[in-house]
Amino acid sequence: MIKTDIIIIGAGPVGLFAIFEAGLLKLKCHLIDSLPQPGGQCSEIYPKKPIYDIPGFPSILAGELVDNLMEQAAPFKPGFTLGEAAVSIDKNEEGDFIVTTNKGTQHEAPVILIAGGLGVFEPRKPPIANIEDFEDKGVEYIIKDPEFYRGKSCVIAGGGDSALDWAIYLTEKKIAKEVALVHRRSSFRGHLDSVQKVMDLAEAGKIKLITEAEVVGIEGQNHVEGVVIEHQTEGKYSLPTDHFIPLFGLKPSLGPIADWGLEIEKNAIKVDTTDYSTNIPGIYAIGDVNTYDGKLKLILCGFHEGTIALQSAFARIHPDKKNVLKYTTVNGVQGF
Numbered sequence: 001m002i003k004t005d006i007i008i009i010g011a012g013p014v015g016l017f018a019i020f021e022a023g024l025l026k027l028k029c030h031l032i033d034s035l036p037q038p039g040g041q042c043s044e045i046y047p048k049k050p051i052y053d054i055p056g057f058p059s060i061l062a063g064e065l066v067d068n069l070m071e072q073a074a075p076f077k078p079g080f081t082l083g084e085a086a087v088s089i090d091k092n093e094e095g096d097f098i099v100t101t102n103k104g105t106q107h108e109a110p111v112i113l114i115a116g117g118l119g120v121f122e123p124r125k126p127p128i129a130n131i132e133d134f135e136d137k138g139v140e141y142i143i144k145d146p147e148f149y150r151g152k153s154c155v156i157a158g159g160g161d162s163a164l165d166w167a168i169y170l171t172e173k174k175i176a177k178e179v180a181l182v183h184r185r186s187s188f189r190g191h192l193d194s195v196q197k198v199m200d201l202a203e204a205g206k207i208k209l210i211t212e213a214e215v216v217g218i219e220g221q222n223h224v225e226g227v228v229i230e231h232q233t234e235g236k237y238s239l240p241t242d243h244f245i246p247l248f249g250l251k252p253s254l255g256p257i258a259d260w261g262l263e264i265e266k267n268a269i270k271v272d273t274t275d276y277s278t279n280i281p282g283i284y285a286i287g288d289v290n291t292y293d294g295k296l297k298l299i300l301c302g303f304h305e306g307t308i309a310l311q312s313a314f315a316r317i318h319p320d321k322k323n324v325l326k327y328t329t330v331n332g333v334q335g336f
């Protein structure tokens, strides 16, 4: 059981900044995110895109913003449960919340901040009839740890940056024994330099590049042993492999958040704008996941919402203590 002052569900930019604001109030946070890395949409959808409306930064790449938020939060030693989705919220006898993930990890705290953005990112799966039988048995939709593929043969499918970058990484670092990249078109959507690198590696015989083709079947008994490729002109054939990794992107869905008894409107959690509290006392919702009159799905609005919600959370956790707002220029940042 992981015990903390505040459980933050969602490690997107808004959840990350909340660690800092909680830290100033001497409240410790533990974050849960279904993705293997922090940063939410900024890391998952547009890490290399500049953002122009973060106060004080005329331009900053989304990935750099996430790095900065992690650095800003570091003095407050946040805990992270990454790569696991929060699936249920219960209460114990003391009235504290227990948040359990899909992998059974349990977290306990008097306050929950839901910063779940657009929800859990679910992988876009190729339409292969038996694919679910092979999930975690050689089929993976996210590469969490490249070392998992050491000495193995891998078929990666997809035409975006994720497919290109992992094909390059697993090959150049000599991690995978063999890498095949399958894409249904002859051109790729990813960055030009990544495309060029894949072409070079293919020409050098280091990556097997199969374009204008799709993986249409998976072969094996208890684990992936091969895939069936359908080429647009050459027809179907089998390709032996240890892993099939379709990297077709992730799509968000509110997922388990919709089942926690919270008031939901327009696929988002309704909040009271006095303190961004939900209809369940002790649970707050901040960032893209909430809704109220005039809501704007912007990072800076989420930063504000978290700051206000934490003042209310402090009063809840320490009803006997008075919190006097002090500028960081006066107190500095005193970590834990």
Ligand SMILES: Cc1cc2nc3c(=O)[nH]c(=O)nc-3n(C[C@H](O)[C@H](O)[C@H](O)COP(=O)(O)OP(=O)(O)OC[C@H]3O[C@@H](n4cnc5c(N)ncnc54)[C@H](O)[C@@H]3O)c2cc1C
Binding pocket: 009, 010, 011, 012, 013, 014, 015, 032, 033, 034, 035, 039, 040, 041, 042, 045, 046, 050, 051, 052, 053, 084, 085, 086, 087, 115, 116, 117, 118, 119, 120, 121, 254, 255, 256, 257, 286, 287, 288, 289, 297, 298, 299, 300, 302
């Ligand atoms: C292409 C693009 C460009 C954008 N440009 C800008 C811009 O220039 N300026 C701007 O201000 N905004 C921009 N935005 C919007 C901005 O990215 C969002 O407002 C911001 O990411 C919201 O942050 P968040 O932390 O609330 O949610 P998110 O970034 O969505 O993060 C939420 C996190 O919660 C996790 N999660 C959800 N449910 C669960 C669960 N049950 N268990 C565990 N984890 C869970 C998700 O995995 C995710 O990591 C842009 C968005 C896109 C898509």
